[in-house]
Amino acid sequence: MYEKTFWKDNVLLVSGVERLDLNRTFACGQSFRWQRTERGWFGIAFGRGIYAETAEGALRIFPCAKEEVPLWLKYFDLARDYAAIEAQLCADTRLCACVPFASGIRVLNQEPFETLITFILSANNNAGRIAGIVMRLCACAGEPAVMQDGREYRRFPTPEAVAALEPEALRSIGAGYRAPYVKESARMVADGFDLEALRAMPLAEARKALAAFPGVGPKVADCILLFSLGHTDAFPVDVWIGRALKTLFFDGQMPGRQEMERLLHELGPMSGIIQQYVFHYARERKLATKHEKKEGKQ
């Protein structure tokens, strides 16, 4: 939560966010469209290029038209009480270990189509390479735009533009075997699949609906629901979360389905937000990967 917002001369200033950590927020693998600048960060979201900086307990966002204020407050999830979430984490000795590594992160509310495509690309891939593929995708299919200071950028392409790309073009930007998944999923959205409708659905129903997209399985579906459709109880399980759960909760063993469900029920309706803390903990700790298959199989 924040204390106050001030808007003047196309600058939005949000005070009372001392804990907010933009470095962790943008570097924790949820968005692939932010880059460091001299003073802060530059990113592209909702078709707009935007600068974000923190100083003296306040977040500074610009350029921001007055009518865009609610959009950015929502994008940065500024109405949510992260102090209360971190307090909940610290009440659990296992989760409390994550807080020093992840305090200040926020789960962004991104665009559903962009999240669909970028997380199809994320499958069996790594964050640095995903960002490169997304950048090249925007370069070859996104609309060009320019900031007032002259910085040039590309908007994320429309569903129609992605669906119209030749498979060879998607291969050439590094999409690999995911190229047909990207193209066909974009085609489904261009043909009228209403991603926004998933926002109001129960979690299980929304997951089932997303499974209709090629290249979208359980993990990618939960990323889309958590990062762009407001489902704070969606809990993406990737290799890093798996390692963290093993070390923090299950004594080195990969949990079964029932154990996982019991844990998620215990974590409550914000389990997805908590997931981001656990994910960041695993990444910062660089939890080992050596011979994990052999260990997990005993």
Next chain:
DNA sequence: ACCCAGGGTGACG
């Protein structure tokens, strides 16, 4: 050369 990355798909029991 081998292993790994914010996994999904299809085939096989």
Next chain:
DNA sequence: CGTCACCATGGG
């Protein structure tokens, strides 16, 4: 229902 090889690509 669960398991498993395979998938393109670049970095360590």
